[in-house]
Amino acid sequence: MILKVNQINDVAQATILTEEASLANADMFKEEMITLIVNGTKLIIVSFENVNYIDSSFLGSLVVALKYAMPRKTDIYLVALKPDVKNLLTLIRMDKVFKIFKNYEQAMETL
Amino acid sequence: MISFPDPPSKVKTILIVEDNLLFRKIIESSLKKAGYTCLLSDSATEALVLLEKEMPDLILSDYDMPEINGFDFRQTVLLIPKIRDIPFVFLTSFTDDSMMLEGLNMNALDYINKETPMPVIISKLNNIIKSLENEHIRSIRELRIAAETLNVKSVPETSPELQSFRIHFWHKGYLGYPGGDFIDFIKVDERYCFALLGDIMGKKWKAWFFTFGFLSYIRAAIRFCVLDNDFTLKTIVQKINKLVYLDESLQNILSSLSLLLLDNQTGQISYTGAGDLPLISFDSERQSATTVLSSGLLLGLLEDGFYDEQIIQMKSGDQLAIFTDGMIDIPSNGSKKSDYPFFVEKIRPYLGKSKSFDLIKTNVLDQINDSNQMDDASIIFIEKQ
Numbered sequence: 001m002i003l004k005v006n007q008i009n010d011v012a013q014a015t016i017l018t019e020e021a022s023l024a025n026a027d028m029f030k031e032e033m034i035t036l037i038v039n040g041t042k043l044i045i046v047s048f049e050n051v052n053y054i055d056s057s058f059l060g061s062l063v064v065a066l067k068y069a070m071p072r073k074t075d076i077y078l079v080a081l082k083p084d085v086k087n088l089l090t091l092i093r094m095d096k097v098f099k100i101f102k103n104y105e106q107a108m109e110t111l
Numbered sequence: 112m113i114s115f116p117d118p119p120s121k122v123k124t125i126l127i128v129e130d131n132l133l134f135r136k137i138i139e140s141s142l143k144k145a146g147y148t149c150l151l152s153d154s155a156t157e158a159l160v161l162l163e164k165e166m167p168d169l170i171l172s173d174y175d176m177p178e179i180n181g182f183d184f185r186q187t188v189l190l191i192p193k194i195r196d197i198p199f200v201f202l203t204s205f206t207d208d209s210m211m212l213e214g215l216n217m218n219a220l221d222y223i224n225k226e227t228p229m230p231v232i233i234s235k236l237n238n239i240i241k242s243l244e245n246e247h248i249r250s251i252r253e254l255r256i257a258a259e260t261l262n263v264k265s266v267p268e269t270s271p272e273l274q275s276f277r278i279h280f281w282h283k284g285y286l287g288y289p290g291g292d293f294i295d296f297i298k299v300d301e302r303y304c305f306a307l308l309g310d311i312m313g314k315k316w317k318a319w320f321f322t323f324g325f326l327s328y329i330r331a332a333i334r335f336c337v338l339d340n341d342f343t344l345k346t347i348v349q350k351i352n353k354l355v356y357l358d359e360s361l362q363n364i365l366s367s368l369s370l371l372l373l374d375n376q377t378g379q380i381s382y383t384g385a386g387d388l389p390l391i392s393f394d395s396e397r398q399s400a401t402t403v404l405s406s407g408l409l410l411g412l413l414e415d416g417f418y419d420e421q422i423i424q425m426k427s428g429d430q431l432a433i434f435t436d437g438m439i440d441i442p443s444n445g446s447k448k449s450d451y452p453f454f455v456e457k458i459r460p461y462l463g464k465s466k467s468f469d470l471i472k473t474n475v476l477d478q479i480n481d482s483n484q485m486d487d488a489s490i491i492f493i494e495k496q
Contacts, residue, residue: 057312059312060312092409097413
């Protein structure tokens, strides 16, 4: 298990538990995200509060989850990104496909 | 030549599952003396929790333990895809033939009697690990031969010779494996040459196998556009994106791409990027380095990838670099981080020199090795003559 999930109706707050989001846990992350989507979650808010480093394998899983979510009308938001992680996501334009917020509260306000 | 150096023989970790404290300590200290790192569990339940996070190189398990015995533990491990392939050895005092047979039938590599003298146990484990390592090296060698026979290369052997530009490139696969980075140059005629650099998300074989599919699409899209006399990069990249997006076999695979078109006549370089890192452009007149960002998304992400095209007018002595994210991943204080500005800072002092790329190679690239590399790393460096 890599996500700690707090399900509130059809919104899931999912906190990544590891400091490193990498090849070692990318598949597990993808599976857990897809399970949430399949179970009918309409919005998954993924918190990166623990993550110091993200590699391309994990980014790949994140995007695969998004591609899986879109036709099923599920949104994925990202919150609590540390500066390094946020910079990388912005550098490769991921900020254009994911909505990014400071924290859960700010993300929940958009509902 | 694709380089597949042998994997580094790093320190191996053995998970010991043993309820007897004394025996656990004895075997731990012997294994440590033999150069192994040990993980310890006093029960199968604890071992299973540990295996959620750790990936030992071998599991050494007792049979007779309270709650879950060694055989049930083995059966459970076999049901978990992530850990089922970890080499498994029984070490127990239950040694009648039928039990040994039952243990070995559960895909255990050995069934060792606890009465065996410790040096013999260690030798047996050494042999198992060594032979697995040899097997691994052999598999990689065979794959390399197969790939070379098929003439599939994700990185070319040499740079093209151009009239107005000098091109250098460098690539190092993660831990020496071929990975998801790919480089190619397509010289259309004396005037135009394409240079491309991509990074399939993922590592090792899983990413490498897909580089050829991507490269084929990219080469085909470029060739078709050239046939139509259309050199608009954003059109080309949009075509590639659409091909990748519609290809169901590539549904879960994404790639970045930096595509450059070098015009030997005008000295212009056009640039379109897809989820790539910003390009570094060095102006020799002003002695200044700037980054150029493109707006496009990763290939295959959305049907429309919002691609743009930027023109960089190159004068004599101007330089330009594109690179993949393995270049900016660095170990820092025991953890890892990605730092684009840090990499720019590292190469900045060597820009604008007569042998800039050699200097970058010696001072930056040659410092990248198995101990500090975290992903496939590639760079293309272009100078206007």
